[in-house]
Amino acid sequence: MSLSVCILPGDGIGPEVTASAVRVLQQVCENAGTSLETASQPFGGAAIDTTGEPLPPATLEACKAADGVLLGAVGGPQYDAAARAGAPRPEQGLLALRQEMGLFANLRPSRLFPTLEGASPLREKIVRGTDILVVRELTGGLYFGDRREGDEEALDTLPYSRAEIERVAWTAFEAARGRRGKLCSVDKANVLASSRLWRKVIDDVSADFPEVEVKHVLVDAMAMHLVTRPSSFDVVVTENLFGDILSDELSAVVGSIGLAPSASLGAPDTPGVFEPIHGSAPDIAGTGKANPIGTILSAAMLLRFAAGMEDAAKSIEDAVETVLREGLRPFDLGGTAGTEDVTAAILKAL
Ligand SMILES: NC(=O)C1=CN([C@@H]2O[C@H](COP(=O)(O)OP(=O)(O)OC[C@H]3O[C@@H](n4cnc5c(N)ncnc54)[C@H](O)[C@@H]3O)[C@@H](O)[C@H]2O)C=CC1
Ligand SMILES: CC(C)CC(=O)C(=O)O
Numbered sequence: 001m002s003l004s005v006c007i008l009p010g011d012g013i014g015p016e017v018t019a020s021a022v023r024v025l026q027q028v029c030e031n032a033g034t035s036l037e038t039a040s041q042p043f044g045g046a047a048i049d050t051t052g053e054p055l056p057p058a059t060l061e062a063c064k065a066a067d068g069v070l071l072g073a074v075g076g077p078q079y080d081a082a083a084r085a086g087a088p089r090p091e092q093g094l095l096a097l098r099q100e101m102g103l104f105a106n107l108r109p110s111r112l113f114p115t116l117e118g119a120s121p122l123r124e125k126i127v128r129g130t131d132i133l134v135v136r137e138l139t140g141g142l143y144f145g146d147r148r149e150g151d152e153e154a155l156d157t158l159p160y161s162r163a164e165i166e167r168v169a170w171t172a173f174e175a176a177r178g179r180r181g182k183l184c185s186v187d188k189a190n191v192l193a194s195s196r197l198w199r200k201v202i203d204d205v206s207a208d209f210p211e212v213e214v215k216h217v218l219v220d221a222m223a224m225h226l227v228t229r230p231s232s233f234d235v236v237v238t239e240n241l242f243g244d245i246l247s248d249e250l251s252a253v254v255g256s257i258g259l260a261p262s263a264s265l266g267a268p269d270t271p272g273v274f275e276p277i278h279g280s281a282p283d284i285a286g287t288g289k290a291n292p293i294g295t296i297l298s299a300a301m302l303l304r305f306a307a308g309m310e311d312a313a314k315s316i317e318d319a320v321e322t323v324l325r326e327g328l329r330p331f332d333l334g335g336t337a338g339t340e341d342v343t344a345a346i347l348k349a350l
């Protein structure tokens with residue numbers, strides 16, 4: 001078997017964490033007898049520097065032609081001044097990639113590794129057993145609505161169609177059916193029209209999933225519930241911006257943002273994009289302190305979703321769990337293990 005992966009290192013710590021994950025991919029593919037082909041493409045700020053645009057056409061073509069895409073992160077303060085003068089932002093490349101590839105569902109799992117109970121900022125008895133899958137709608141809502149930007153007035157809009165809500169709802173209901181059978185839909189239906197449509201469509205789709213228990217929760221209260229009773233949730237489905245914010249919050253609940261992976265998926269024949277949920281972390285870029293685990297676990301999701309290599313994916317997840325259980329602690333978990341230390345330990349555990 002062979003697997004082709006397009007690598008988009010991007011900016012800041014992106015190249016550091018993707019390099020680690022590629023080494024892990026190489027090792028598990030070798031263990032599995034799979035021939036792995038990887039090729040890096042310019043993306044984000046790095047692509048603006050060389051081509052003037054954050055998503056060059058050749059990069060998009062390479063992504064579409066691969067079995068899966070492994071992405072680091074984009075952005076950095078060095079692009080702000082040019083963007084104010086009208087240049088594209090690195091983040092626009094990421095939004096365009098998601099839209100061009102039709103990646104409407106972003107799966108962001110937050111499972112507490114039992115050995116990290118003490119690493120959560122929350123009391124152990126509150127966080128114990130937390131295992132949530134956030135299904136974030138990724139190509140609609142506030143990030144893709146009409147936008148107008150001026151010095152005196154600015155406007156962002158939050159549009160959703162029934163079809164856009166329906167397809168992500170199906171992803172979430174199917175996930176809940178395969179897990180603990182509970183779905184929490186998060187919206188702001190007491191204020192937003194788009195949220196009232198969201199709620200209606202979730203209820204309509206629920207008729208096809210009688211075995212899934214559905215609850216609707218307003219997003220402000222949800223932000224609070226996630227720190228007071230995170231272990232009571234199973235699958236959470238929500239709008240693009242709400243999902244972006246709540247999943248960063250959850251990553252800290254189970255330890256740190258550096259641990260959190262994601263899979264962005266579209267139609268079955270479309271390659272997915274797999275990336276940590278964090279950004280380019282300019283404050284630690286180049287220091288060797290970045291935690292590569294979120295990207296390494298994203299590579300595991302790539303093997304699972306893009307190649308059906310469940311055993312290989314599981315071997316990565318087990319190796320991560322092993323090194324943490326043995327006491328390895330990256331900087332973002334209060335330890336002293338740098339990117340190289342974490343990568344070497346995971347490779348050894350594999
Ligand atoms: N998917 C992407 O490419 C994303 C890009 N961004 C961009 O990244 C840039 C920085 O944004 P921030 O708000 O600072 O968010 P960020 O996620 O890059 O960093 C937030 C904090 O978490 C820490 N952190 C993040 N990842 C870490 C890791 N792997 N190991 C250890 N510590 C880690 C950082 O050092 C920082 O203190 C901005 O330009 C932003 O637009 C932000 C979020 C997602
Ligand atoms: C456009 C991105 C920077 C949005 C984001 O923060 C994310 O997808 O996690």
Ligand SMILES: [Mg+2]
Nearest residue numbers: 244245248277
């Ligand atoms: Mg984010």
